Amino acid sequence: MTVAQESISIHTGGRGAHDITSEVERVVGGSGVRIGTCHVFASHTSASLIVCENADPQVLGDLEAWLARLVPDGDRLFRHTAEGRDDMPAHVRSVLTHTDVVLPVSAGRLRLGTWQGVYLYEHRIAAHTRQVIITVQGE
Amino acid sequence: MTVAQESISIHTGGRGAHDITSEVERVVGGSGVRIGTCHVFASHTSASLIVCENADPQVLGDLEAWLARLVPDGDRLFRHTAEGRDDMPAHVRSVLTHTDVVLPVSAGRLRLGTWQGVYLYEHRIAAHTRQVIITVQGE
Amino acid sequence: MTVAQESISIHTGGRGAHDITSEVERVVGGSGVRIGTCHVFASHTSASLIVCENADPQVLGDLEAWLARLVPDGDRLFRHTAEGRDDMPAHVRSVLTHTDVVLPVSAGRLRLGTWQGVYLYEHRIAAHTRQVIITVQGE
Numbered sequence: 001m002t003v004a005q006e007s008i009s010i011h012t013g014g015r016g017a018h019d020i021t022s023e024v025e026r027v028v029g030g031s032g033v034r035i036g037t038c039h040v041f042a043s044h045t046s047a048s049l050i051v052c053e054n055a056d057p058q059v060l061g062d063l064e065a066w067l068a069r070l071v072p073d074g075d076r077l078f079r080h081t082a083e084g085r086d087d088m089p090a091h092v093r094s095v096l097t098h099t100d101v102v103l104p105v106s107a108g109r110l111r112l113g114t115w116q117g118v119y120l121y122e123h124r125i126a127a128h129t130r131q132v133i134i135t136v137q138g139e
Numbered sequence: 140m141t142v143a144q145e146s147i148s149i150h151t152g153g154r155g156a157h158d159i160t161s162e163v164e165r166v167v168g169g170s171g172v173r174i175g176t177c178h179v180f181a182s183h184t185s186a187s188l189i190v191c192e193n194a195d196p197q198v199l200g201d202l203e204a205w206l207a208r209l210v211p212d213g214d215r216l217f218r219h220t221a222e223g224r225d226d227m228p229a230h231v232r233s234v235l236t237h238t239d240v241v242l243p244v245s246a247g248r249l250r251l252g253t254w255q256g257v258y259l260y261e262h263r264i265a266a267h268t269r270q271v272i273i274t275v276q277g278e
Numbered sequence: 279m280t281v282a283q284e285s286i287s288i289h290t291g292g293r294g295a296h297d298i299t300s301e302v303e304r305v306v307g308g309s310g311v312r313i314g315t316c317h318v319f320a321s322h323t324s325a326s327l328i329v330c331e332n333a334d335p336q337v338l339g340d341l342e343a344w345l346a347r348l349v350p351d352g353d354r355l356f357r358h359t360a361e362g363r364d365d366m367p368a369h370v371r372s373v374l375t376h377t378d379v380v381l382p383v384s385a386g387r388l389r390l391g392t393w394q395g396v397y398l399y400e401h402r403i404a405a406h407t408r409q410v411i412i413t414v415q416g417e
Contacts, residue, residue: 043391
């Protein structure tokens with residue numbers, strides 16, 4: 001059995017989904033694990049992870065439009081506004097999506113479905129550098 | 140330490156939650172793992188996984204009614220409509236629920252709470268055959 | 279490789295987020311695992327887990343206010359009302375958040391981001407005693 005762990009930095013460039021599939025693939029490939037799981041963890045509460053359709057960029061655009069309508073910036077319901085109108089919405093979006101995702105590893109590779117990509121979702125409007133910790137376990 | 144991985148096909152029969160608890164139990168039982176975790180992964184972006192109440196079928200009916208109201212089919216917000224009015228809603232529902240769930244294994248069995256079942260949620264209106272990859276790890 | 283599993287009881291004191299980070303830390307510390315993952319599982323369908331900002335209590339207050347507006351108690355859409363106006367909303371909130379979270383372990387400790395805490399979210403109005411199963415795997 002093997003455990004391999006690596007932390008990667010992602011510069012997000014602002015609100016939206018950023019494809020990190022190839023970075024995760026690289027860590028899996030370097031781990032030596034042939035069969036097992038790959039745990040991906042976002043070390044933040046205003047950025048998170050999703051698995052989403054990777055073929056038509058409009059899917060990510062529509063998802064962002066839908067989230068922006070569901071959790072509007074500047075909602076008067078929110079009292080926690082220390083960092084601006086997008087502060088509390090970013091925390092809510094993070095809770096609704098995923099701080100961690102676990103993906104299967106088979107034959108030494110990430111075993112995703114044909115149309116699946118792994119995305120780091122920046123929920124703040126401004127660009128941030130985010131940390132993602134990847135842990136591969138198996139044999 | 141042991142890693143066992145199996146892919147199963149589920150014919151969903153159309154939109155709604157489909158109980159896969161017994162299929163997951165079977166893979167855990169055959170893995171030889173006594174204590175550890177069971178990772179369940181849906182290889183899709185328009186079908187996903189939930190853990191939900193398994194006693195009263197009205198819970199799943201109410202959940203579907205609530206999701207249909209929150210993410211209405213044919214919402215004019217969506218531009219990605221290539222596969223129909225339920226295409227983009229299915230992607231949004233998948234992101235809001237879970238592409239993967241991890242369950243504890245104890246004494247060689249899935250250790251769920253009394254009222255917990257594991258469900259594959261078909262978010263498209265039409266029936267589909269879906270792939271679920273199950274990875275059991277432990278000793 | 280090591281697998282350590284422990285079940286802990288949490289008395290929630292009613293609806294809201296209850297910080298369980300130190301309990302999870304304690305199990306990780308006692309496991310002997312230096313590098314790997316920590317799986318946290320809520321054995322319920324009306325209480326769940328979130329990872330959220332741990333510095334300003336208003337974040338959790340705002341999150342609760344937002345969830346209460348999104349999934350209102352006593353919604354006439356719901357037919358499953360056996361246990362009261364907060365019964366079905368608790369199931370919906372559980373599905374929207376997380377029955378399980380997986381956290382990285384490094385250098386024998388939980389490796390959370392600076393502002394991350396792990397919370398058991400009680401979605402029922404009344405206080406309950408809830409079971410959380412923690413499984414630490416790694417080497």
